[in-house]
Amino acid sequence: MREQLENIKKLAAEELAKCSDLKVMEELRIKFLGKKGELTSILKQMGGLSAEERPVIGQLANSVRADIEKKLTERAEALKAEAAKMKMAAETIDVTLPGKTPPHGRLHPLTATLEEVKEVFLGMGFDVVEGPEVETDHYCFEALNTPKHHPARDTQDTFYINENVVLRTQTSSVQIRTMEKRKPPIRIISPGRVYRSDTVDATHSPIFNQIEGLVVDKGITLGDLYGTLEILMKKLYGEKAQIRLRPHHFPYTEPSAEVDLMCFNCGGKGCSMCKGDGYVELLGSGMVHPKVLAGCGIDPEVYSGFAFGIGLERITMGRYNINDMRLLYENDVRFLNQF
Numbered sequence: 001m002r003e004q005l006e007n008i009k010k011l012a013a014e015e016l017a018k019c020s021d022l023k024v025m026e027e028l029r030i031k032f033l034g035k036k037g038e039l040t041s042i043l044k045q046m047g048g049l050s051a052e053e054r055p056v057i058g059q060l061a062n063s064v065r066a067d068i069e070k071k072l073t074e075r076a077e078a079l080k081a082e083a084a085k086m087k088m089a090a091e092t093i094d095v096t097l098p099g100k101t102p103p104h105g106r107l108h109p110l111t112a113t114l115e116e117v118k119e120v121f122l123g124m125g126f127d128v129v130e131g132p133e134v135e136t137d138h139y140c141f142e143a144l145n146t147p148k149h150h151p152a153r154d155t156q157d158t159f160y161i162n163e164n165v166v167l168r169t170q171t172s173s174v175q176i177r178t179m180e181k182r183k184p185p186i187r188i189i190s191p192g193r194v195y196r197s198d199t200v201d202a203t204h205s206p207i208f209n210q211i212e213g214l215v216v217d218k219g220i221t222l223g224d225l226y227g228t229l230e231i232l233m234k235k236l237y238g239e240k241a242q243i244r245l246r247p248h249h250f251p252y253t254e255p256s257a258e259v260d261l262m263c264f265n266c267g268g269k270g271c272s273m274c275k276g277d278g279y280v281e282l283l284g285s286g287m288v289h290p291k292v293l294a295g296c297g298i299d300p301e302v303y304s305g306f307a308f309g310i311g312l313e314r315i316t317m318g319r320y321n322i323n324d325m326r327l328l329y330e331n332d333v334r335f336l337n338q339f
C-alpha cells in the first residue's frame with residue numbers, strides 16, 4: 001500500500017507538470033483526489049490493515065493528499081499568471097502605429113454647386129430666400145404675365161393639384177412673392193425644387209432644382225445682368241469661361257435672353273459636343289417685364305430689374321462632366337465617391 005501511495009504521488013507530480021490547461025487540471029484533481037479517485041480507493045482498503053500499520057499508512061496518505069493539493073494550487077497559479085502575461089502582451093497598445101481614419105463623407109455634387117452659387121451671390125450682397133413648392137396658379141403663372149391660355153404654359157408640363165393649385169414648375173414664383181413683400185432695392189436668389197410632368201431620361205426628371213435670381217433697383221440694365229452672370233460662370237467654370245446672351249422669349253421678361261456658355265471642347269468653333277454651335281445653353285433670363293413690376297406695386301417708370309433662372313442639375317453636370325442626370329439622384333456611392 002505504501003508503494004501504491006508513493007506511486008500516486010509520483011504519477012500526480014508528473015502529470016501536473018505536463019498539464020498546461022486549467023480544465024485538464026480539474027480533471028486531474030478528480031482523478032487523484034475525487035470521491036471515486038485513486039487516493040480514495042486506496043483509503044477504502046485501510047480496513048484490512050493491522051492496528052500498527054493503520055496510523056502510519058493514514059499519515060502517509062494524508063501527506064500524499066497534501067502534496068498533490070499543494071502542487072495543484074501551485075500549478076494553477078503558474079498557469080493563471082502565464083495566461084495573464086500573454087493577455088497583457090496581446091493587448092499592448094503600440095502608440096506609434098498610424099491612426100485609423102474613419103471614412104469621410106462629402107457634399108453631393110448638387111449641394112456643392114449650390115453652396116458655391118450661394119457664396120458668389122452672398123458676396124455680391126444678395127439674400128437667399130425660399131418659397132413654397134405647392135404654389136397657387138397666381139404666383140406660378142398669372143402674376144408672371146402668363147394667363148390661363150397663354151401658349152407659354154405648354155412649355156412647362158404642370159402637375160395640377162386643382163385648377164388653382166400646382167406643384168411649382170419654376171422658382172420664378174418667388175420673384176412675385178418677394179416683390180410683394182419687399183420694396184427696391186431687391187437682390188435675392190431663391191434655390192429650390194420644381195416639378196414637371198416629364199418622363200425620366202438622361203436630361204429630364206419630374207423633380208429637379210432651379211436657382212432663381214432677381215435684382216430690382218433704379219437704373220438696372222441688361223449690362224448688370226450680363227456682368228453678374230459672367231462673374232458666376234467664371235467662378236463655376238474657371239476664368240476662361242465666356243458667356244453670350246441670345247434673344248429668346250419669356251412672358252415675364254422684356255427683352256428676354258437665353259444665356260449660353262462657350263463650349264470648352266472647341267472654344268466656340270463648333271464641335272460634336274456643342275452640336276456645331278460653339279455654345280451650350282445654360283439658363284433663361286431677361287429684364288423684368290414692366291407689367292410684372294407694376295402687378296407687384298413697383299413703378300416701372302422708376303425702377304427696372306433683371307431676373308434669371310438656372311437649372312442646378314444642368315450647371316452641375318457641365319462642371320463635373322456628368323452625362324446622365326439620373327446619376328445625381330441614385331446615390332450610388334461608387335459614383336459619388338468620385339467628386
Ligand code: DAH
Nearest residue numbers: 170253284285286307308309
Ligand atoms: N422660369 C424659366 C424656366 O423655368 C427660367 C427663367 C427665364 C427664369 C427667365 C427667369 C427669367 O427669372 O427671367 O425655364
